[in-house]
Amino acid sequence: MLRLLLPALSLLMVLCQSSTYASSQQAKNVRLDPLLERVGVSLQAHLALVEQLHLDQDTLLALGSAAGEDLQPIFVATSNNYRHSVEAAVSVSSTIAGVNQTAITLFEGWRDEIGYLTDARLKADGEAQFAASWERYEALIQSLKHSEAMIDPVLAELRKFLTYFKYALDEASIASRKTELSDTDNNIVALINALTASAAKSKAFLESAQ
Secondary structure, three states, rough: OOOHHHHHHHHHHHHHHHHHHHHHHHHHHHOOOHHHHHHHHHHHHHHHHHHHHHHHHHHHHHHHHHHHHHHHHHHHHHHHHHHHHHHHHHHHHHHOOOOOHHHHHHHHHHHHHHHOOOHHHHHHHHHHHHHHHHHHHHHHHHHHHHHHHHHHHHHHHHHHHHHHHHOOOHHHHHOOOOOHHHHHHHHHHHHHHHHHHHHHHHHHHHHHHO
8 A cells, every 4th residue: 555655645745845946936926026016117117207308408409500580489499398308317216215215025925034034945046036136226226326416417418408597598508508518418328228228127027927
């Protein structure tokens, strides 16, 4: 009777181990869900700011070549776009902070849970998955913070021009700032490129978790 039971017991042990491993894999797939949600929100905020910066660029270039009666309406449009950009920039910074806070909580909890594993294979798999996910996250947050650091200087340049032209809105004043306007346009392009790169990193991070 014992000889008959041994194969069945062995099969049961294998099935239990397979079930435990499958459960671990499923948990691994859903573990990052809170972070993925935050990254998705941050991605949308980045794309919104990129779109808004293109509008800034358009109105700033139009202001640089405006004359006569066109000056006032273009200046108003530039001012409105700047305010929208500030709002979009605040959203970007807020979502990045949310990403980072969620990631810290998630990864700390994940690391603690791995320490409780006694099965060597599951522990090794958990550590490998943790390391790979953390490496991808580090690349993402570095990109996000790099582009974020470029936002305030560009917005400060826009604010400088708006303040100046508010009290000196004439063709001569604009002509005297042609070079500075061109430099600011280049800086906006650089910021757009950085934000676009961060958006691409975010997309890659989301895809890697699927």
